[in-house]
Amino acid sequence: MSWMQQLYETYEQCAPNPKFQTEKNILLPIYHSSQQAHIEVILNDKAEFIDAKIIEKEETVIPTTEESAGRTSGEAPHALADKIQYCAGDYSDFGGGKPYFNSYIKQLEKWCTSPYSHSKAEIVFEYLKKEKLVADLVSKAILHVDDKHHLVDDWDAEEVSQPPKIFKQLQRNSESKKYNQGSALVRWRVEVSGDTQTATWEDKAVFDSWRNYYSSQDTLQKVCHITGETVPVCTNHPKRIRRSGDNAKIISVPVDKTFFTYKGRFIEASEACAIGIETSQKAHNALRWLIARQGFKNGDQVIISWAVSGKDTPNPTDNSFDFLGDLGDIETENSDVMHGDDGQRFALRLNKKIAGYRQKLGVTDQIVTMGLDSATPGRLSIVFYRELSGSEFLARLEKWHDDFAWTRNLFIKKDGFNKSVSVRCTCAPAPEDIALAAYGKRVDEKLKKATIERLLPCIVDGNPLPRDLLESTIRRVSNRESMEHWEWQQSLGIACALFKGYYARHPDSNQRRSYQMTLERERKSRDYLYGRLLAVAEEIETCAVSEASEKKRITSAERLMLRFSSHPCSTWKTIEESLRPYKNRLRVSDKKAGLLRYWEKEIEQACSLFKPDEFTKDKPLSGEYLLGYHCQKHYRKPKNDDSTEQPEKPGE
Numbered sequence: 001m002s003w004m005q006q007l008y009e010t011y012e013q014c015a016p017n018p019k020f021q022t023e024k025n026i027l028l029p030i031y032h033s034s035q036q037a038h039i040e041v042i043l044n045d046k047a048e049f050i051d052a053k054i055i056e057k058e059e060t061v062i063p064t065t066e067e068s069a070g071r072t073s074g075e076a077p078h079a080l081a082d083k084i085q086y087c088a089g090d091y092s093d094f095g096g097g098k099p100y101f102n103s104y105i106k107q108l109e110k111w112c113t114s115p116y117s118h119s120k121a122e123i124v125f126e127y128l129k130k131e132k133l134v135a136d137l138v139s140k141a142i143l144h145v146d147d148k149h150h151l152v153d154d155w156d157a158e159e160v161s162q163p164p165k166i167f168k169q170l171q172r173n174s175e176s177k178k179y180n181q182g183s184a185l186v187r188w189r190v191e192v193s194g195d196t197q198t199a200t201w202e203d204k205a206v207f208d209s210w211r212n213y214y215s216s217q218d219t220l221q222k223v224c225h226i227t228g229e230t231v232p233v234c235t236n237h238p239k240r241i242r243r244s245g246d247n248a249k250i251i252s253v254p255v256d257k258t259f260f261t262y263k264g265r266f267i268e269a270s271e272a273c274a275i276g277i278e279t280s281q282k283a284h285n286a287l288r289w290l291i292a293r294q295g296f297k298n299g300d301q302v303i304i305s306w307a308v309s310g311k312d313t314p315n316p317t318d319n320s321f322d323f324l325g326d327l328g329d330i331e332t333e334n335s336d337v338m339h340g341d342d343g344q345r346f347a348l349r350l351n352k353k354i355a356g357y358r359q360k361l362g363v364t365d366q367i368v369t370m371g372l373d374s375a376t377p378g379r380l381s382i383v384f385y386r387e388l389s390g391s392e393f394l395a396r397l398e399k400w401h402d403d404f405a406w407t408r409n410l411f412i413k414k415d416g417f418n419k420s421v422s423v424r425c426t427c428a429p430a431p432e433d434i435a436l437a438a439y440g441k442r443v444d445e446k447l448k449k450a451t452i453e454r455l456l457p458c459i460v461d462g463n464p465l466p467r468d469l470l471e472s473t474i475r476r477v478s479n480r481e482s483m484e485h486w487e488w489q490q491s492l493g494i495a496c497a498l499f500k501g502y503y504a505r506h507p508d509s510n511q512r513r514s515y516q517m518t519l520e521r522e523r524k525s526r527d528y529l530y531g532r533l534l535a536v537a538e539e540i541e542t543c544a545v546s547e548a549s550e551k552k553r554i555t556s557a558e559r560l561m562l563r564f565s566s567h568p569c570s571t572w573k574t575i576e577e578s579l580r581p582y583k584n585r586l587r588v589s590d591k592k593a594g595l596l597r598y599w600e601k602e603i604e605q606a607c608s609l610f611k612p613d614e615f616t617k618d619k620p621l622s623g624e625y626l627l628g629y630h631c632q633k634h635y636r637k638p639k640n641d642d643s644t645e646q647p648e649k650p651g652e
Helices: 002-014 101-112 119-128 133-139 165-169 204-215 277-294 320-324 342-360 390-403 431-439 445-461 467-478 485-504 526-547 561-566 568-578 580-587 593-608 624-633
Strands: 032-036 039-044 049-054 059-063 185-191 221-223 230-232 296-298 301-307 330-332 366-376 379-389 406-412 421-427
Touching (some): 002 366, 039 133, 049 133, 049 165, 059 185, 101 119, 119 185, 119 204, 277 301, 320 342, 342 390, 342 421, 379 445, 390 445, 406 485, 431 445, 431 467, 431 485, 485 624, 526 561, 526 568, 526 580, 526 593, 526 624, 580 593
Parallel strands (some): 039 185
Antiparallel strands (some): 221 230, 330 421, 366 379, 406 421
């Protein structure tokens, strides 16, 4: 239960901090939960109905009991705000089923007659005793009835084109496909003279009143396995952890009157694991708060990373662009320059960012990374869990961004633009981007989740990258015609980043090697050199087509890229022969003749670096050819390098 211990300590350290109570997603007090309300009822200080309105999607803090916070079925009323079927005494008069009013009003009465009562709760109690809530809501056209004065469960579109507003806020029953107006949750606003805080769901005095009352109730006491103290133990742990409608629980306590579940080893669930009510409430509230505040969400999958002290921590699922948090190292989509110092500039910015976090996070600060997912609607599993010191966490995160950084195209929201724009920046890809690059944008959700889970140990633990992810990404990028141009550009940069990172932390230390994020003109690797040749061939044909003002079309190098990756020598001969008419076209051009001479020198320079017999080998290329291709395509020689003539490219 280390995870619960860390969440409990997080709550203890963050709850008293006023900084966290001013945020939109507040750290909930114990015996409270957050749920979407549908109707807001306004009462005056005489317990009289004034008005009501439909609420758009908005989370509301409501007082709960141990049973109601984890209820999935059965009768377990909340303390104040609850569904119509609980708090309306006249619900059955309007054809409603499952009337839970008696249990709700008895519980509210006990609170209002206790020494811990609050005047606003008493006003709500006095109003509900009149048993006219549904009638009042019908009179205000909040709820709707038919000719028999029964609450309608569907709407005839032929009569009125627009259904009632309440129907838009409710969900249809999965089986009957009907609406249930009785499931609408009501929150209360009490207007008392001299009190500026009329909303009961924002009144801390109401929170304290309920907490003090509920804490005073006699319950079973045992030793809490988290705190070691003898306290009332929890028998029904909270749900709604990832979102308002989430029914999955991390800890489930089955009701076992036949002793079958425990198979004779235990008589009661608390013998297996006893956790105090307050401990469970605080831990689950902290987890709910962390997910809403800084969690990465992928469907039902959630990944969070936090400091127990509440200090700011980087998110391990961010790409380097989001991690660094500025636009200091980006270029527009039309800028195809790959500077020689890209790697150095990125490393300096990364070191500066990490140094800033090191100033905040000390060596003794505990950092926790947790992954959650659910295979079924009712069970939530911890699929990944790590505890690291602040320095160790930052070191591993820095290592990930450094090893897997590459200059690539990225779509971002930029100031001054109404939509996403494509920019070139140096960054390590996010796990979600890697999954899309490896399996395509139509990747199955289960496979996507599994891929993100497999990448977490690479980021947090510093493990090597799974080989199959690298190979899958390389195969997809090589099959260029299977993707749209923008998708291929993104996947190409990710493939280069993965190849670079894979060999930076290869399982065999003898196989490890490093690559620069610029053209390495003296690298003699066969695969790297073939990648350079492919890039030059593509540039020559593209330039010739542009010079002839022809419609932009796919080049031979692009079309034959997949075949080239499997049979480079024989395919290069085909590509080289196809370049002859384009070279002749450029050679007679006054503007482009110099550019052709530069590219021909690049081909000669690359071919001169091949080792004897390496050029004629027709075995498949590794992903290294993509690095050579990418670097050559975006290379610009330094201004002080006069070794080759390099005229401007088209469009510059």
